[in-house]
Amino acid sequence: MVEAHFGVPLAAGVLNALNTRLEPSAIAYMLDHGEARAVIVDPEFSALLAQALALRSRTQPLLVIQTQDASFGAPTAALEAIDYEDLLARGDPQHPWQGPQDEWDAIALNYTSGTTGAPKGVVYHHRGAALNALSNILEWDMPQHPVYLWTLPMFHCNGWCFPWTVAARAGLNVCLRKVDAAAVLHAMRRWKVTHYCGAPIVHAMLADAPAELRQGLPPGIRGMVAASAPPAALLEAMDRLGIELTHVYGLTEVYGPATVCAAQPDWNQRPLDERARLHARQGVRYHLQRDACVLDPQTLQPVPWDGRTIGEVMFRGNIVMKGYLKNPEATAAAFAGGWFHTGDLAVQHPDGYIKIKDRSKDIIISGGENISSLEIEDVLYRHPAVQAAAVVAKPHPRWGETPCAFVELKPGAQVQPEELIAHCRQHLAGFKVPRAVVLGELPKTSTGKIQKFELRQRVGSVQAIDV
């Protein structure tokens, strides 16, 4: 995957890193919608790819290229594929590298779960990728020759642009087949890791690891955390590990990190709960991002920096996607008024730091993965007993959030929550399946619209928490 971040663009291709956690139908959709010409697959995922290929609706030929990995062994399924190393060996080492004709040309395509079931294809340009790769260096004061450990999947915003960051610093990429505490901590010691990124759950996993695994880490490791704010207990545990956490916030549409909760020198002297409150904020614009603001969605004027007035987080500048692939309506809506609208509702504190209060889009972020609540609702509606369904995020100490479904049954229908969960499991990737299904009448407006606000309050979601 690291090599593909260079080989594909330099072969004038656009890289679409596929989320290996997705269900085969979603992979098939992306191969079709993105009009993939070739797909590179690791032996661990050949079965997943084989299922996805069987579900494609396009009939255009697709070149399948399979890598080898002695540490994994044989592919999980037989695929009609050419061998990756063979392909490279047939290449011409004298072929001159060709940069893009135009820096605004596409370098990557990243599908993201939006408010509708169908994933949207976010198109990155070279310019944005280069500038966010540099921003990562600037944020971390990252010196030349870092040792970067991959715990963050490269299918999330191209690993927050870090494949290019590490190359720009002439660094070392340390890759893991599986992210577990023993493997991560071993790699940190073995390679003297200096930097890594991940969702809170990755960092928590290290903090919770048995003491003997945590010993002997190289000093001064820096971790970057996004997707949800690091809780106080995690900050404290990371202190003990000697790992300094940087809290960033972003979305696929803005290449990963787009704001940073830049720590001020005096924060470490504050009581832990205050420190956690300060660190929980989304912060200020990332280095080479031009504008990161909380604006009134009607007037597009900045809200007062009073920590109380709610607006919408919006971005503008060089590090914003080209648009959604083959989706001009969604692109136009996302860029209404010349700003990229995140859908995240926030306040701006007197020190300029942004703090998210709610997400206006129906997105649940679980273990760093975006889940569309509408996608789950669509699946629930397909069950014959379901009259109405609404899925909201439920706060979870380990995953950040998990999907919680509220379901109203058809008159006379009889079904247990377990059956609805099993139904979801048939049609959805594991991480998208609701952890809880609550049966009962749904709260609705006078016009019959389901009041998700009310449901979020019931499960104590982020909206109800005033930080």
Add this chain to the structure above:
Amino acid sequence: MVEAHFGVPLAAGVLNALNTRLEPSAIAYMLDHGEARAVIVDPEFSALLAQALALRSRTQPLLVIQTQDASFGAPTAALEAIDYEDLLARGDPQHPWQGPQDEWDAIALNYTSGTTGAPKGVVYHHRGAALNALSNILEWDMPQHPVYLWTLPMFHCNGWCFPWTVAARAGLNVCLRKVDAAAVLHAMRRWKVTHYCGAPIVHAMLADAPAELRQGLPPGIRGMVAASAPPAALLEAMDRLGIELTHVYGLTEVYGPATVCAAQPDWNQRPLDERARLHARQGVRYHLQRDACVLDPQTLQPVPWDGRTIGEVMFRGNIVMKGYLKNPEATAAAFAGGWFHTGDLAVQHPDGYIKIKDRSKDIIISGGENISSLEIEDVLYRHPAVQAAAVVAKPHPRWGETPCAFVELKPGAQVQPEELIAHCRQHLAGFKVPRAVVLGELPKTSTGKIQKFELRQRVGSVQAIDV
């Protein structure tokens, strides 16, 4: 001057930092040629500006703005000027900052001595300035909040773009009215300086300072050196001072540093003379510069990396000037074939490092200042006794190079070298005056062209030194 690097562009102006060492006629030329609308002057240089204003040929009004500095005192001449602080006080703090309409728009104008007597106005665009400011950070792994000491004048390539670098790192600018060893070393201690730049003479001055002045420097200071290679003795002396030198090479047309002699980890273990030889090379492309190559000037193809084949150093990319102001011929010549031609002749070593062997342009670099040999020759030709004159660079242990004039007198004319030197002093800024005048017949080709090559060999200039 630091403020002007932000205030002028944000007021939609173009900043032309004037070299205060120049003669009044040169300043007048720049004000005229650049069509200056306003000039900001420090009290120390009001006499110089008054003389320059008297020599202007344009009659358009020019707003003169004078700063105050209690540490200097009263202006050196009475000028009809408004006060800088008064001007700022009348400003509207709510005025919205306005970036450039287009990133390729001009941000700065920097006059440079070329091969002809009239200085050429090098126009910088915002894009190049921003990218070289970032390159400076990347080269030095410069962390946030550096303490930067100004020994390099900001009128040289906008201080190699460091005013913007320091701002991008939220650093501290330490400014000196006068660069002498005591003041520099005191400032380093007083402000815990982390970084500074300068010509070799600046670093040598610190190395040669009395021992008591050199004590107690903060550890880990990084210095950047350009204009000529740091000699072995200087490297050794800087080691003793605990200052790490980075050797860069560039020209006004490429925003200052454009290549860097990136030190390899094993160089420090080599014998001193070999270390000096390695460090004396101009090196590899600067971080965000796209291409820095030694090309055959005829074919524009790269020379073999054999350390022997001579070609011309050329640059291409984002960090190259827009062009020479109001000089399309010179601009077209400089960019022939799509590359910026430096005029510096060099080889490329097997490790890719560039080493300059000669300058094809008639430029002498003395104490970091460019001097046009043709400009001096023009002045010499104005003396009634002079038949022919040729000025070449003479290696100098302190200044790097100094101008050395060879003069052939008219038949029967009688004049001493001292008189010719005095004549030059009348018409040229002090640093341009030849240190030596050698009388005698000049070597010429069969067509009567003076053979400067021959003269350079006589004075043992860089061309004759094989490193």
